[in-house]
């Protein structure tokens with residue numbers, strides 16, 4: 001029987017698995033070890049993984065900041081290992097993230113997604129994210145980003 005996926009907080013022992021998911025998902029754009037260590041320090045328990053037994057299959061990391069006296073969040077990154085996509089793990093991570101943000105009384109969450117990333121956009125649309133603006137040449141290779149937003 002396959003072990004069940006569980007959403008839990010990231011720990012440093014997950015780092016190698018998260019890096020492997022990252023490289024498989026984003027190639028040349030992948031965040032490196034140091035950046036993930038920094039994100040862990042900054043985001044704490046808003047750095048989540050989907051784990052089954054001792055295996056990590058997906059992660060999502062979200063940062064919060066106060067802007068104009070309002071607590072806001074940015075979904076920095078979410079990725080599911082290629083073998084595990086389309087099985088609800090991205091949705092479970094997003095749901096877990098939104099629940100934690102509401103508990104912290106965060107008012108809104110934003111994120112950036114490549115205009116070509118239809119699958120990512122489908123995931124965010126499912127959770128009610130709406131388009132705020134398009135940012136030209138946001139990515140290093142010159143592709144535009146869509147900035148999406150959801151009020152909580």
Ligand SMILES: CC(C)(COP(=O)(O)OP(=O)(O)OC[C@H]1O[C@@H](n2cnc3c(N)ncnc32)[C@H](O)[C@@H]1OP(=O)(O)O)[C@@H](O)C(=O)NCCC(=O)NCCS
Pocket residue numbers: 025026077078079080081084085086087088089090091092112113114117118119120122123126
């Ligand atoms: C985007 C990503 C995180 C989605 O994770 P996932 O676990 O595959 O998503 P889910 O199984 O929860 O599906 C979420 C929604 O995505 C859409 N979706 C799922 N599989 C899809 C596919 N093969 N093609 C298009 N859309 C798809 C559906 O709308 C689905 O909702 P529904 O099944 O309830 O209708 C994952 O594909 C991934 O890691 N991609 C590479 C990294 C990435 O692009 N991250 C986002 C950067 S902004």
